[in-house]
Each structure stands twice: as C-alpha cells, then as structure tokens.
Amino acid sequence: MSKPVLVVGAGPVGLTMAAELARYHIPVRLIDSTAARTDQSRALAIWPRTLELLDAAGCADAFAAGGLHAQAVSIRSGHDVLARITFGDITSPFRYLLMIPQPETERLLEAHFQTLGGIVERNTELTDFVDTGNGVSCTVRLADGKSTRMEAGWLIGCDGAHSLVRRRLGLVFGGDTLATGFIIADVHVVGLAMAPDELAIFWHPDGAVMFFPIIPGRYRIIADIGTVPAHAPDLAAVQAIVDQRGPGGVILSDPVWLSDFRVNERRVREYRAGRVFVAGDAAHVHSPAGGQGMNTGMQDAFNLAWKLALVERQAASPDLLDSYSIERSAVARQVLSDSGRMTRIVLLKNPVARLLRGLVVRGMFRIPVVRHAIASRFSGVTTRYDDTPLNGGSARELRGPRPGQRFVTDCIIGAGDMPRFTLAALDDAEARAMIARHARVLGPEICRPPDENGIWLVRPDGYVAATARRGDWLVIDAALAALTLPCPDRIRACR
Ligand SMILES: Cc1cc2nc3c(=O)[nH]c(=O)nc-3n(C[C@H](O)[C@H](O)[C@H](O)COP(=O)(O)OP(=O)(O)OC[C@H]3O[C@@H](n4cnc5c(N)ncnc54)[C@H](O)[C@@H]3O)c2cc1C
Structure with a gap:
C-alpha cells in the first residue's frame, strides 16, 4: 500500500x-x-473558470446554489457611471461571478x-x-x-x-508590501441606487470605495486609507468614507466584520x-x-x-x-x-493622472471587445499554458484552440474518478481504436471537435495537450506516449 x-x-x-x-x-x-x-x-469571489473545474469535480451545483450570481461591475464617480463590464457573454457555462x-x-x-x-x-x-x-x-x-x-x-x-x-x-x-493600507467591512447597506447583483468601484480624489454584494442588502466594502491605523476601523469611520467617496445617501449598519489590511505582492x-x-x-x-x-x-x-x-x-x-x-x-x-x-x-492620487485615468476608462470601456476581453481575463477562461513541456503536436491550420489553451466544449472534461485525457474528433473507428489502445488514460467519451478536419487531445484539466490533422493518429499516439506510461503487466487494475 x-x-x-x-x-x-x-x-x-x-x-x-x-x-x-x-x-x-x-x-x-x-x-x-x-x-x-x-x-x-x-x-x-469565485470566477467562472474555477466553477468549471468544480463542476468537473462534481460539486459546482452546491456552490452555484449557495451564492449570489453577480452580473456586472461598474466604475463610478458619484452618480456618474464611467464604465460597466458585464459577465453575461463570458465563454463558459458559468456566465456570472459567484459571490460566496x-x-x-x-x-x-x-x-x-x-x-x-x-x-x-x-x-x-x-x-x-x-x-x-x-x-x-x-x-x-x-x-x-x-x-x-x-x-x-x-x-x-x-x-x-x-x-x-x-x-x-x-x-x-520575492516581492513587496504596498505602503497603502485598506479597510474592509462586511455590513448591511441601504440607499445604494444600484442593481443588487452588481459590484461597484467609486473613484474620488481622496481614494476609492468599493462595494461587493454578498447577499441582497449586505455588502463587503473596501477602501484605501493611506497609512494603516493602529486600530481596526469602527462603523462610523467606514460610514464617513462612504459618505465622502460614495454616491451619497448610503446608510451602513450591522457590521459583521471590520478590519484593515496591507497588500502583499509576493510569489x-x-x-x-x-x-x-x-x-x-x-x-x-x-x-x-x-x-x-x-x-x-x-x-x-x-x-x-x-x-x-x-x-x-x-x-x-x-x-x-x-x-x-x-x-x-x-x-x-x-x-x-x-x-x-x-x-x-x-x-492614483495625482490630479492629472486621475483625469487621464477617467478619460482612458470612459473611452476604452465603450468598446465591446475591450469589455469582453477584460471580463474573460478576470474570469480565468483565457488562462493558457503556452510554455509547458506538456504541449505536444500542433496542427496550426485548424480552427480551434492550440496546445496549452483551454478547450471549450459541451462535454464536461475531467469528470469521474480517474484523471483521463479526452479526445475531440469525428467519432469513427480510428478514434474508437485509439481509445481502446489507451483506455487507462483516455476517457471513453468523444467530444465534438471545433473543426472537423482535426483531432484534439485534451488534458484532464481541460487544456489542449496536442492537435493533429484528421487521420493523423500517430501525432496523438506520440503525445499520449510522451505524457503517460504504458500499463505495466503487474498492475491488474489497468483500465
Ligand atoms: C481581505 C481579503 C479579501 C480577499 N478576497 C478575495 C477574493 O474575493 N477572491 C479571491 O480569490 N481571494 C481573495 N482573498 C485571498 C484569499 O483569502 C486567499 O487567497 C485564500 O484564503 C488562500 O487559501 P489557502 O488555502 O492557500 O490559504 P489559507 O486560507 O490561509 O489556509 C491555510 C491553512 O493552513 C493552516 N496551516 C498553516 N500552517 C499550518 C501548519 N504548520 N500545520 C497545519 N496547518 C497549517 C491554517 O490554519 C489555514 O487553515 C482575499 C484575502 C483577504 C485577506
């Protein structure tokens, strides 16, 4: 054992x-x-890519049922909405940000x-x-x-x-600790004229104040405060910041967590x-x-x-x-x-830099493709492994993801109690023979390929390991041989 x-x-x-x-x-x-x-x-916050992986693990439903499905984040200044990014067109079965x-x-x-x-x-x-x-x-x-x-x-x-x-x-x-301190408060909020499933960042010359919905009526509030105070903030201090930097008319009560923190950036x-x-x-x-x-x-x-x-x-x-x-x-x-x-x-504190920031954000975020790219990046669906030694053959002329990129499909990749690779190809005799030959590490399901002229070998965590032209099974065989070991005779449990 x-x-x-x-x-x-x-x-x-x-x-x-x-x-x-x-x-x-x-x-x-x-x-x-x-x-x-x-x-x-x-x-x-749990982002769509994490939810996809929890789904393969078999427990995403409990998470989805247990949290608030946030639909958008906005950047505001008083009552002015400078920019708004929605999560509804992220390429994922989970088109929201889960607040839990x-x-x-x-x-x-x-x-x-x-x-x-x-x-x-x-x-x-x-x-x-x-x-x-x-x-x-x-x-x-x-x-x-x-x-x-x-x-x-x-x-x-x-x-x-x-x-x-x-x-x-x-x-x-290695890395740094930022000099600026932040306060954090989980509180009941009334008077915030905003959709209850929206996150908001309010910019103000004195700093920012951010509202993250937890459940309807209850928010996480974060604000930068210059230096870290000797004591954790009280509700009155947070209310004063919200009054000064927020849209006005927002009343906080019933705090369940008041604290402060410094930002560390290390790895x-x-x-x-x-x-x-x-x-x-x-x-x-x-x-x-x-x-x-x-x-x-x-x-x-x-x-x-x-x-x-x-x-x-x-x-x-x-x-x-x-x-x-x-x-x-x-x-x-x-x-x-x-x-x-x-x-x-x-x-940003410098008035000129802040002015520029406002102009750039207003201009850039008007462009739908920019909004989509930012939402996708934060959601984790654009994470890719370009430089991994696991990337095998690549047929560049195919339409669809390359080795190292996430494979988007209707199949749930990586489910079940064995870590198995998945094939996306036309479901024919050769594909079935490949699965029979590598049954221990290749799942039985064949997913629809993004391009019928190609074969995709997908890792258990949903990233492409190799691609090949249709019929070029030697490339897939070679990729699997490089990634896995043949079943030793002495292991009876090879499946
Ligand atoms: C204010 C704040 C807000 C945040 N908001 C977000 C957010 O919205 N989204 C997000 O993705 N992240 C957020 N984070 C970051 C997030 O909380 C952490 O990244 C996360 O908790 C890390 O999880 P972890 O399991 O690596 O470590 P931890 O949660 O720190 O867990 C480590 C565990 O190891 C145990 N342990 C330590 N040493 C030993 C030992 N020697 N033997 C046995 N047990 C030990 C500890 O008891 C602890 O339970 C936030 C963090 C802060 C502080």
Whole structure:
C-alpha cells in the first residue's frame, strides 16, 4: 500500500487538493493546525473558470446554489457611471461571478471531501519534515502538545501566506508590501441606487470605495486609507468614507466584520522541491483587487492533483510533476501583474493622472471587445499554458484552440474518478481504436471537435495537450506516449 499524500492546511486550496486526490482514489491525509474553519469571509469571489473545474469535480451545483450570481461591475464617480463590464457573454457555462463568503466555500469543499471519504484532521500542526527521496517523513504536533511522525509519499504545503513548508524549503517569497493600507467591512447597506447583483468601484480624489454584494442588502466594502491605523476601523469611520467617496445617501449598519489590511505582492519561483510542493497563498499572495487569490490557489490544486494521481497510479512518470511549477508560476506572475496594475490605478492620487485615468476608462470601456476581453481575463477562461513541456503536436491550420489553451466544449472534461485525457474528433473507428489502445488514460467519451478536419487531445484539466490533422493518429499516439506510461503487466487494475 502506498504512503498517503499529506496535504497541510485545510483552507480552500488544501481542501480542493485533498478532495481532488480523494476523487481519484489516491490515499490522502489533510491536517490543519486550527480547531475549526475560518469565520472570516475574506475571499468572496469565485470566477467562472474555477466553477468549471468544480463542476468537473462534481460539486459546482452546491456552490452555484449557495451564492449570489453577480452580473456586472461598474466604475463610478458619484452618480456618474464611467464604465460597466458585464459577465453575461463570458465563454463558459458559468456566465456570472459567484459571490460566496470564504467560510461557506470551505464548508462546501469540506462536505465534498467528506462525501469522498475524507476527514480534516484538526489541531494537527506540521512542525518539520525531511524528504527522504522515496517519501517525506513529517513531524506533527497534536492537540495535547505531543509530537508524532507521519510518513507521506508526497507533501503539499497549502499552509497559507506564512507557510512553514515554503520556509523550510528555503523558497524565496520575492516581492513587496504596498505602503497603502485598506479597510474592509462586511455590513448591511441601504440607499445604494444600484442593481443588487452588481459590484461597484467609486473613484474620488481622496481614494476609492468599493462595494461587493454578498447577499441582497449586505455588502463587503473596501477602501484605501493611506497609512494603516493602529486600530481596526469602527462603523462610523467606514460610514464617513462612504459618505465622502460614495454616491451619497448610503446608510451602513450591522457590521459583521471590520478590519484593515496591507497588500502583499509576493510569489515563489519554484513550486516543487523533490517530493514537496507548495500551492495557494503558500506560493503566491496578491492584492485582493480582481478577487484572484483563492481562485488562483484552487486552480493550482486542480493542476497538481491530476498529475500526482497519474503518477501515483503509475500511469505517468514523475517527470510530469515538473510541469506543475512551470505552468502555475507563469499564471501567478500574470495574476500578480494584473492585480498589481489594477491596485495602482485605483490608488492614483495625482490630479492629472486621475483625469487621464477617467478619460482612458470612459473611452476604452465603450468598446465591446475591450469589455469582453477584460471580463474573460478576470474570469480565468483565457488562462493558457503556452510554455509547458506538456504541449505536444500542433496542427496550426485548424480552427480551434492550440496546445496549452483551454478547450471549450459541451462535454464536461475531467469528470469521474480517474484523471483521463479526452479526445475531440469525428467519432469513427480510428478514434474508437485509439481509445481502446489507451483506455487507462483516455476517457471513453468523444467530444465534438471545433473543426472537423482535426483531432484534439485534451488534458484532464481541460487544456489542449496536442492537435493533429484528421487521420493523423500517430501525432496523438506520440503525445499520449510522451505524457503517460504504458500499463505495466503487474498492475491488474489497468483500465
Ligand atoms: C481581505 C481579503 C479579501 C480577499 N478576497 C478575495 C477574493 O474575493 N477572491 C479571491 O480569490 N481571494 C481573495 N482573498 C485571498 C484569499 O483569502 C486567499 O487567497 C485564500 O484564503 C488562500 O487559501 P489557502 O488555502 O492557500 O490559504 P489559507 O486560507 O490561509 O489556509 C491555510 C491553512 O493552513 C493552516 N496551516 C498553516 N500552517 C499550518 C501548519 N504548520 N500545520 C497545519 N496547518 C497549517 C491554517 O490554519 C489555514 O487553515 C482575499 C484575502 C483577504 C485577506
């Protein structure tokens, strides 16, 4: 029996990671140092790409039912709407931004993990580990203060921004902390003359104030405040900012969370050292602008889980795991750059720069293609892996996505309890023969190709691995041979 994968940290990323491994029947243990789930609402936004991956995992319906479906975000100045971006034409089955507080996200993920037979081992803190080459010997401290040893096949640090795993690996968390402080408040709001399913950013010479709907009538409010105060803000301080920078007539009450924070923009370059990985905030932290932090982390987990599952099932070489760091660190670099740019635009104080900002935003956002491109980028559907070693043959003349790009289809790619690649091609004898030949790693379903003259080989996480001209099955065979291992005779369970 193989040693379990040890996932450290039962935040949204660790829960996603553990649930995905459990879905693929990989033995996994999930530990967390705390006694209970967080009650801080922190991440509110789940973007369409994350929902697509949750859908393949089998739990998107519970999320969709449990949150508010936001339809648009607007940039305003007083009563003036400078720009409005809608989410309704994002190329995804999920054409909205799901607003759902982080404790609820964690509750749903934990319930999903439990349906797969998993439990979160709480009051269990990782204090040390040694990579022994064929496993990881971990030391954990239990609730009674006693230390014990856990032997793991692999260790995945989903242990947040102050990650012990990252520090023990000596990975440099390079980047900056912004000087500006922000306040955050979850409050009841009346008098905001706006659709209840719309996010709004109000620009004002003194700074910005942003409204994010949580449930009808209740909003998350964020505003920049110059320097971080010695104490968390009270409701009166937030009301004063809203009065000054908002549209007027907005009354706040019943705060459930009042806090302040500084923005950290940091990431590691390497997400893997031998048998140890980092994911989520342990690997990258950024401005909450754009609501990308948790989404990026959960997508790290989806990316690593299918690869680790194939390796653990001896259906792929451990070399496959090197692509995790290459792919996900490139995404984090992009997210950091986008959210950092957005934050700096919001924080502009110079009157001339602010004037220019207003003109550019009004002009640019009038163009539908610009609005669509921005919504698509934030939604995660344009994420692509151009430089991954996993990209195989490419038939450039075909209409449709290239290797590394997300495959858009009516099929649900990556569902089920095995990480399998999917074919999109004409459903003929050759396609069926290919599936029979690679039945262990190639799913039985054949999806409709975007161009009948081509074949698409799609990874379990929905990105194209290779394309070929119709009939050119050797290219697909070669791509699969490069990504996976033939079934060894001794494994009876090869399916
Ligand atoms: C104010 C605010 C607003 C945000 N808004 C958004 C948003 O709208 N959208 C978005 O995508 N993101 C948002 N984020 C970011 C988001 O909250 C984080 O990216 C997300 O929580 C990261 O999840 P994680 O699982 O990586 O880490 P965490 O949620 O930090 O979880 C780490 C877990 O590891 C445990 N742990 C730590 N060390 C150990 C150890 N040694 N042993 C055992 N357990 C350990 C901790 O107890 C914790 O439970 C926001 C963040 C803030 C602060």
